[in-house]
Amino acid sequence: MKKHKLLPLSETMHYILLALREPLHGYAMMQKIEEMSAGSVRIAAGTMYGAIENLLKYHWISPVETQDTRRKVYQTTAEGLKILAAEQQRLQRILSLYEGTDGNEKV
């Protein structure tokens, strides 16, 4: 299988998909991600806009209907959640190598 352009997920994409498990607009996403990363990831406006456009293109997130007509609110789709699950597996594998808990290979 050909590898997807956005995989493995970049730090920005990873945090956005995780944050959007609940519906949020761009600025709220940035705030939530700052909190989730204990202040280490602060996404800038242009990066946020581009990332949203990119994730929309692949239907990993989708717009959610709200009262606010100026700000669009988004949420991670079922497909986006599948991507997250696959990434979780990949990262767990790497983590297990760090920790030496992998059945066959000890560090």
Place this chain on the structure above:
Amino acid sequence: MEMKKFKIFFDIDKEEQWLNDMLSKGWVCTKINSTGFYTFKNTTDLEQVIRIDCQQDLRKEDRTNYKQLYEDFGWQALKEKSYDGTFYWVKRKDGNDQLFSDNDSQIAKYKRLMKHSSNWAILTFIWFMIFYNNGNFSKFLHIKDAYFTPGLWDKEGFAFLFAFLFETPFVLMRFIPPWLFLVAFAMYLVMYFRYRKSIQQFIQ
């Protein structure tokens, strides 16, 4: 106090640098005209920063959403409308003074610029091809040859002036295409190498 300056940039990084240099000298840009005229106003607030973004493919319905997001992040648009896809954003310095926070989005900006300039190069090339027929290059080199009215140069007085002025707009349409194409192609090359440079700059 107001001041007007005329300047043409091929590199938006240089333009951004220049606008920020002006700011540090107490001149904040208030108006930008696409033909190269910048209007500055005196300011005592030196703690501001200007950033240039390019979004040529922004559809009309996306524009409000795009602007609202940047405004939420504290940026103010320097001009309301953008005909060439460049947006100028100003904000008070607060430690988060960049428009882009990761390498992918930095590079993507230069890729958008490159794509935009290649569209212009293709467009002007098509225009050139429409007027380029049967290998006749002389009308592009000598503007006189681009006038097709029979006996135009033998006419005199009012008859000459009328025929001359009447045909001139058409002549310009015939004469300009290859030159426009050359300019557009040169711009494309500049943007292409800028894009390549950005990949090296941000990835290596």
